[in-house]
Amino acid sequence: xxxxxxxxxxxxxxxxxxxxxxxxxxxxxxxxxxxxxxxxxxxxxxxxxxxxxxxxxxxxxxxxxxxxxxxxxxxxxxxxxxxxxxxxxxxxxxxxxxxxxxxxxxxxxxxxxxxxxxxxxxxxxxxxxxxxxxxxxxxxxxxxxxxxxxxxxxxxxxxxxxxxxxxxxxxxxxxxxxxxxxxxxxxxxxxxxxxxxxxxxxxxxxxxxxxxxxxxxxxxxxxxxxxxxxxxxxxxxxxxxxxxxxxxxxxxxxxxxxxxxxxxxxxxxxxxxxxxxxxxxxxxxxxxxxxxxxxxxxxxxxxxxxxxxxxxxxxxxxxxxxxxxxxxxxxxxxxxxxxxxxxxxxxxxxxxxxxxxxxxxxxxxxxxxxxxxxxxxxxxxxxxxxxxxxxxxxxxxxxxxxxxxxxxxxxxxxxxxxxxxxxxxxxxxxxxxxxxxxxxxxxxxxxxxxxxxxxxxxxxxxxxxxxxxxxxxxxxxxxxxxxxxxxxxxxxxxxxxxxxxxxxxxxxxxxxxxxxxxxxxxxxxxxxxxxxxxxxxxxxxxxxxxxxxxxxxxxxxxxxxxxxxxxxxxxxxxxxxxxxxxxxxxxxxxxxxxxxxxxxxxxxxxxxxxxxxx
Numbered sequence: 208x209x210x211x212x213x214x215x216x217x218x219x220x221x222x223x224x225x226x227x228x229x230x231x232x233x234x235x236x237x238x239x240x241x242x243x244x245x246x247x248x249x250x251x252x253x254x255x256x257x258x259x260x261x262x263x264x265x266x267x268x269x270x271x272x273x274x275x276x277x278x279x280x281x282x283x284x285x286x287x288x289x290x291x292x293x294x295x296x297x298x299x300x301x302x303x304x305x306x307x308x309x310x311x312x313x314x315x316x317x318x319x320x321x322x323x324x325x326x327x328x329x330x331x332x333x334x335x336x337x338x339x340x341x342x343x344x345x346x347x348x349x350x351x352x353x354x355x356x357x358x359x360x361x362x363x364x365x366x367x368x369x370x371x372x373x374x375x376x377x378x379x380x381x382x383x384x385x386x387x388x389x390x391x392x393x394x395x396x397x398x399x400x401x402x403x404x405x406x407x408x409x410x411x412x413x414x415x416x417x418x419x420x421x422x423x424x425x426x427x428x429x430x431x432x433x434x435x436x437x438x439x440x441x442x443x444x445x446x447x448x449x450x451x452x453x454x455x456x457x458x459x460x461x462x463x464x465x466x467x468x469x470x471x472x473x474x475x476x477x478x479x480x481x482x483x484x485x486x487x488x489x490x491x492x493x494x495x496x497x498x499x500x501x502x503x504x505x506x507x508x509x510x511x512x513x514x515x516x517x518x519x520x521x522x523x524x525x526x527x528x529x530x531x532x533x534x535x536x537x538x539x540x541x542x543x544x545x546x547x548x549x550x551x552x553x554x555x556x557x558x559x560x561x562x563x564x565x566x567x568x569x570x571x572x573x574x575x576x577x578x579x580x581x582x583x584x585x586x587x588x589x590x591x592x593x594x595x596x597x598x599x600x601x602x603x604x605x606x607x608x609x610x611x612x613x614x615x616x617x618x619x620x621x622x623x624x625x626x627x628x629x630x631x632x633x634x635x636x637x638x639x640x641x642x643x644x645x646x647x648x649x650x651x652x653x654x655x656x657x658x659x660x661x662x663x664x665x666x667x668x669x670x671x672x673x674x675x676x677x678x679x680x681x682x683x684x685x686x687x688x689x690x691x692x693x694x695x696x697x698x699x700x701x702x703x704x705x706x707x708x709x710x711x712x713x714x715x716x717x718x719x720x721x722x723x724x725x726x727x728x729x730x731x732x733x734x735x736x737x738x739x740x741x742x743x744x745x746x747x748x749x750x751x752x753x754x755x756x757x758x759x760x761x762x763x764x765x766x767x768x769x770x771x772x773x774x775x776x777x778x779x780x781x782x783x784x785x786x787x788x789x790x791x792x793x794x795x796x797x798x799x800x801x802x803x804x805x806x807x808x809x810x811x812x813x814x815x816x817x818x819x820x821x
Contacts, residue, residue, distance in 0.1 A: 211235055213319055214630070223634055224634070225324070227323055231280075234276040239267075239270075241293075241295050247259045247292045249289060250289040253588050259292070263276055281321070284325045287323060289318060301314045303317055322580045324633040325593055330636060331598065334639045337406055338402065338700055341408045341646060341703045344411075344420075345384050345387045346385055346704070346720060347395070348722060351394070362376060362384065364384065367721040368721075369720075370670065373716050380417070386432065389439055396451065402739045409455055412433050413427075417463070421545065454540060455539050455541070459554070461503070461511060462510070463511075468488040487519070493512065516553045524558065541570030543573075546574055547574050547575055548574070548575050548584045555596040555597065556596060559596055559597075573591055577603070579591045605696060606642070609693060613685050613780050622763070625753070638699075638750045640698030641699060643693075652689060657678045659672060666717075684814045690734070691778060695767065707732055708731060737800065745772070747773060762777065762787065764776065777801075778811075793807060794806050796819050796821060797819070798818060
């Protein structure tokens with residue numbers, strides 16, 4: 208019997224974040240032999256003084272243990288931390304979380320967390336239960352009008368089956384383009400619809416002078432190789448007819464040297480900050496010694512850092528006719544914020560007000576790699592998911608847990624991550640999370656699952672290493688398991704373009720090849736279509752509760768439950784067969800995917816899975 212277990216409703220009445228003013232009951236289980244005289248719940252808001260709440264004796268738990276309970280209500284949104292004290296004759300102790308993650312008598316242990324969000328925190332319903340598809344615009348599809356390239360310094364590739372250039376050409380990186388464009392994406396909407404996609408996340412599309420376009424040159428203009436504003440509006444309109452929303456990548460932390468705002472190379476008319484201290488953009492940047500010495504993103508001189516709290520910049524992005532609202536009016540349904548943890552609170556607060564004023568159900572998705580509820584950046588605890596900033600974030604904790612479990616095993620570590628995120632994140636954010644297993648910043652999913660470990664390996668090594676035939680076959684099996692977890696955990700699965708057809712590659716730029724339309728792995732594509740169909744038909748996957756089911760080591764089994772609907776998911780990543788004892792209500796049930804149970808027993812073969820719906 209444990210002193211306290213936050214994953215068990217017997218100890219904690221709600222296993223999720225709270226809403227402002229909501230109450231929660233916390234219970235401590237003390238051995239009778241301790242002769243406990245009193246107990247206290249010690250709680251404090253982040254950065255504030257502790258408050259001690261007396262716990263009441265609330266009955267026996269069997270013959271040898273007794274319950275002590277207290278009710279806690281948070282009147283304001285924020286992060287709260289708690290632990291327990293108890294008194295026994297002539298002594299006492301403190302109960303915290305020890306290094307093993309268990310409740311123990313440990314004065315030096317960690318406190319537990321409660322997240323409390325704003326009462327009016329709402330996130331868009333259209334994203335919940337959906338599927339996101341991430342597109343690197345230059346590498347997906349070319350429209351019937353072909354490739355347009357008005358820039359002499361850009362190299363247009365036609366060898367679509369080859370890697371992007373990973374070495375500089377004439378001293379310049381990222382100058383090769385394959386010509387993917389907005390019209391090409393528009394023409395592939397039926398393909399995406401067949402996958403079950405209801406949201407396209409586009410990597411940057413604004414004018415910029417590198418193929419990744421994270422060095423924005425002009426927020427007001429679509430890069431002409433991709434098309435123009437009319438093409439963008441046409442894409443949004445056509446997508447909406449297919450039930451698909453478009454969200455854009457907002458890179459607001461920095462711009463390019465070669466931009467109209469900085470204008471180091473005088474490409475643009477008018478003065479940028481580099482050209483004149485009288486430039487309207489001069490105040491956006493921090494110069495140590497104008498014009499040559501300035502603050503840049505992560506010290507990369509190509510990317511001058513913006514002072515995001517600068518009033519002129521705030522108005523330019525978040526004003527009535529600012530960039531955020533302008534592109535929503537043009538048809539976008541939200542923003543993904545690049546390096547959201549490097550954007551100050553004043554910017555995120557203003558951005559949310561602007562976006563929601565323009566389009567109440569627009570999505571604001573942030574790039575945060577850690578647990579976004581307790582993230583500290585620039586020495587401040589961030590409040591991304593309390594209701595006044597982001598709707599949701601990219602779910603790197605789930606991505607890492609899925610990849611590690613499927614590749615190496617360790618179901619306990621997998622559940623630790625999943626259950627902690629489910630407990631810490633407000634439900635409205637949890638069910639909108641971008642659950643990816645690969646992006647433009649990480650190795651391709653199949654490579655991460657089956658390839659050699661590339662840690663510490665440079666681009667030279669990556670350029671000559673790919674999956675062997677045997678590794679690819681294993682990778683397909685592992686990717687099916689990983690994607691099944693991705694599609695059935697709380698949140699919204701996100702497919703990085705080409706993962707669904709088995710595209711491989713290590714880190715940037717090898718994970719950014721042109722889409723292999725001529726060499727798809729059809730079996731894998733059929734699998735992803737089946738997953739898409741399952742999500743469309745299963746209401747539990749939109750907002751269902753998550754509950755772990757006991758299973759053998761190297762297996763995970765869990766239930767999603769919502770308003771009378773229930774789904775059980777089981778995955779065996781090992782090379783041996785296993786048996787899982789199912790809850791008795793699953794006796795006689797049928798599998799919608801994978802192995803079927805026999806009575807209340809489910810036998811899974813090596814690297815096998817099952818999805819059972821009640």
